[in-house]
Amino acid sequence: MLAHWVKTWPGNANVNLTSLTTVVYADDFVILHEDKKVIAEAKERIAVWCKENIGVELNLEKTRITHTSEGCEFLGFNIRQYPVTTNKQGFKTLIKPNKESIKKHKEKIHKVVKRCRSAPQRAVIMKLNPIITGWANNFKHVVAKETYNALDHYVCKAIAL
Numbered sequence: 001m002l003a004h005w006v007k008t009w010p011g012n013a014n015v016n017l018t019s020l021t022t023v024v025y026a027d028d029f030v031i032l033h034e035d036k037k038v039i040a041e042a043k044e045r046i047a048v049w050c051k052e053n054i055g056v057e058l059n060l061e062k063t064r065i066t067h068t069s070e071g072c073e074f075l076g077f078n079i080r081q082y083p084v085t086t087n088k089q090g091f092k093t094l095i096k097p098n099k100e101s102i103k104k105h106k107e108k109i110h111k112v113v114k115r116c117r118s119a120p121q122r123a124v125i126m127k128l129n130p131i132i133t134g135w136a137n138n139f140k141h142v143v144a145k146e147t148y149n150a151l152d153h154y155v156c157k158a159i160a161l
Helices: 002-007 013-019 036-054 099-115 121-138 145-160
Strands: 021-025 028-032 072-074 077-083 091-097
Touching: 002 013, 002 036, 028 036, 028 072, 099 121, 099 145, 121 145
Parallel strands: none
Antiparallel strands: 021 028, 072 077, 077 091
16 A cells, blocks of 8 residues: 555655655554655555554554654664764664563573572573574674673573572
8 A cells, every 4th residue: 555655656656665665564564764744644544544444543652753863663673873973874773672672581581590490500501592592583683792792691690690
């Protein structure tokens, strides 16, 4: 529906299509465009389309329009632009694990360590490996070096206790 709408804009249809980026995963989505008015109109069109075609309404508490310099949370990731002077654009976009995702991961680790308090360290590590590997694989394509280091330190401290 959005692609059809974008093709009706004045100018080159292909250029218009590439100017609007939509990321969808199940019932979550992010729409990116340089013009806030376009985003607001897209939100309205999506709300109408969802109501008419699938009988659902947008959750207004979760729906928000923001500039990427403020950042947004999407599927456990934090997407944000940071100002820099090292490139022509004047900013760089970084995608990182969000704080809630890190917190939930630490809680899982804590539960395993607490549950296996009397078990040998080797057994605890065997239980933690799939949890840590799965989480790390989910975030391996984003900026996560500092997060991985902090979590590594957290796990080492948790196991040593």
